[in-house]
Each structure stands twice: as C-alpha cells, then as structure tokens.
Amino acid sequence: MPYTPVWYMRQAGRSLPEYRALRTDRKMLDACSNADLITEITLQPVRRYDVDAAIFFSDIVVPLRAIGIGVDIKPGVGPVVDHPIRSAADVAKLRPLEPDDVPFVSAAVTSLVGELNGKPLIGFAGGPFTLASYLVEGGSSKNFELTKTLMYGDPALWADLMSRLAEITIGFLQLQVAAGASAIQLFDSWIGSLSLDDYRASVLPYSRRIFAALADTGVPRLHFGVNTGELLGAMGEAGADVVGVDWRVPLDEAVSRVEPGKALQGNLDPVILMAPWEVVRPRALQVLDRGRTAEGHIFNLGHGVLPETDPDVLARLTDLVHTESVRSA
Numbered sequence: 001m002p003y004t005p006v007w008y009m010r011q012a013g014r015s016l017p018e019y020r021a022l023r024t025d026r027k028m029l030d031a032c033s034n035a036d037l038i039t040e041i042t043l044q045p046v047r048r049y050d051v052d053a054a055i056f057f058s059d060i061v062v063p064l065r066a067i068g069i070g071v072d073i074k075p076g077v078g079p080v081v082d083h084p085i086r087s088a089a090d091v092a093k094l095r096p097l098e099p100d101d102v103p104f105v106s107a108a109v110t111s112l113v114g115e116l117n118g119k120p121l122i123g124f125a126g127g128p129f130t131l132a133s134y135l136v137e138g139g140s141s142k143n144f145e146l147t148k149t150l151m152y153g154d155p156a157l158w159a160d161l162m163s164r165l166a167e168i169t170i171g172f173l174q175l176q177v178a179a180g181a182s183a184i185q186l187f188d189s190w191i192g193s194l195s196l197d198d199y200r201a202s203v204l205p206y207s208r209r210i211f212a213a214l215a216d217t218g219v220p221r222l223h224f225g226v227n228t229g230e231l232l233g234a235m236g237e238a239g240a241d242v243v244g245v246d247w248r249v250p251l252d253e254a255v256s257r258v259e260p261g262k263a264l265q266g267n268l269d270p271v272i273l274m275a276p277w278e279v280v281r282p283r284a285l286q287v288l289d290r291g292r293t294a295e296g297h298i299f300n301l302g303h304g305v306l307p308e309t310d311p312d313v314l315a316r317l318t319d320l321v322h323t324e325s326v327r328s329a
C-alpha cells in the first residue's frame, strides 16, 4: 500500500443516513443478528469513504446475548442488562461461546469477504473489563463503582468473571477469523478508568490470554481503549501488534510509551470533524506527521465517529490521508 491506511472506529452506522434508513423499523440487536443486514451495513461506509478496511457491523454485547444473557441495546443509551451480575451464581452462567450460537456472524463474514475484493475485514470483540462493566453495572457507567468494587473486594470472583469473559471473547474472535476476517480489534474501551497497577494485576493477564489465543491465526491484532495514556505500554505487552491511541496523547509521544516493534493507530479528536475544514486539515496532517515516528501507522480517530459527523467530511479526510501520506512520504 503506497499510503497510510485509514479506517474509522464506528464508521458503520450512526452518522450515515443510509444506515438510519435501514434501522428505522429494526432494533439494533435484530440488525446484528441478520447476515444480509450486517453485510450491507458493513459495506456502506466502505462505499462512501473508500476507507482501507471494513469493520464488521456488530456490537460487543452480541456474544453475551448469544449465550443467553438478557441484554438489549436501547436507542440513545447503549447496552442495558436485565439482571446485572451480583453473585458467583450469576458469573457461573457465563458459558463459552460456540460458533453455532452466532451462525449469522460466520455467514456475514463469509459474504463480506466475497464482496470486499481483498480489502481487509476487521473483526472485533469487547475486552474483558469493558464487558464486565456492562454486566456488573447493568449498563453504561461513569465511575464503574460496582465493577471496581467487585474487582477490589472479591478478587477470586473477579478472576472467574474475567476468565469466562476472556473465553467468550476468544471464541467470538476465533470464529470471525475462521470465517475470513483478516484482522481483529479488541475494544477494551473503559480500561482508562484503572490505574496502571490495577490494570496490570486485574485485566492484563486476561487480555494477554486473548491475544495469545489468536497468535497462531497470523492475523494482525489491534488493541484499543479510551483515556489510556498511562496504560499504552502495558496494552502493548498484552500482545497486540497495533496499539490504538486516543486523541489525548500525541502519536510521537505514544511511540516512546509502547515497546518497539508495535504499530500505532489513531488519533484525530473525533470532535475536530465538527470544525471547518480549514481547522480539520492541518490537524489531520499533524497526526500523519507524528504517525511517521512510529514503526507503522494506521490513521484513525481517537475514538468512534460521533453521530453528528457530516459523512462528507469523513470522505474528504480519507482522501486527504491517501494523497498527503504519499506526497510527503
């Protein structure tokens, strides 16, 4: 590839009118259970933006629902869990995921690989801390009080919970790769709420288990979280090939926090895209410039595309990354 590759977290859905049209009479998790819809929604941003990778349209709670956990995605809110985890008996309900639990995922991956003409398809799963946070809090959270109380107060139950979530995640990622996904991203979005010590002790062993289980597939493994300035080195140690960086840490600084041999992904502030193009352009070029100090760079936003984003700005940004990364290489 002659230029810096670019795709956007949450590029599918949300900001696209063609996505909203498909979703008007369908619930989010119903859309995520239909192979034809998954295929179409995954392809929509690839057509619009000419990005260099597709991200599989699904959600981090899909494998949890597939093993029988009562969870829904409420519009404008996010995941809501019927019976949040409160006891060892609740944790014991988390059984491993089998490919037969999500036949629509394997089917959609297979059809997408056929449609993408060699363009990579990124499979994904939620990381163990982030999944635990929805299961224990019952939904979104600001301070993760219940999750961290369990982590600090009952380390044995926490270990059981994290082990089970790691197994589910491994199953979900392996079946996507088996069906043809060419890279995987582990979204442990909320780990930035932990100190480095707590992350190392209570989360990293399980992320490491996940990346190790994917090692022999040979596909590139990406790892992302928000507010992870202090954790970037440890996230690399967990075994990812590419460490995602949010917009708070400049990429040339992130290089010094991550062990050598890793590529970086990121990290334009998604809110910048609401500003006039004269503001967006130099900021994007600065990200490209700083990305050149890394051993490899995938251009992305520092977190997901916000729903208010004008799709034309993302198309223009993709074009800018492609043309300018060649010109100044």
Ligand code: 1CP
Binding pocket: 009, 010, 011, 012, 013, 014, 023, 028, 055, 056, 057, 058, 059, 060, 061, 073, 074, 075, 076, 077, 078, 079, 124, 130, 139, 140, 141, 187, 189, 303, 304
């Ligand atoms: O491009 C894409 O949209 C790809 C599909 C995708 C991905 C990668 C969706 C669809 N969700 C995710 C991952 C995801 N889901 C993460 C990790 C990534 C990140 O940090 O952004 C997280 C934390 C979730 C949980 C979730 N699901 C939230 C966040 C709630 C919170 O606590 O802040 C929300 C709003 C959802 C619903 C959801 N998932 C995806 C879409 C398009 C939506 C919006 C729902 C809708 O359209 O009704």
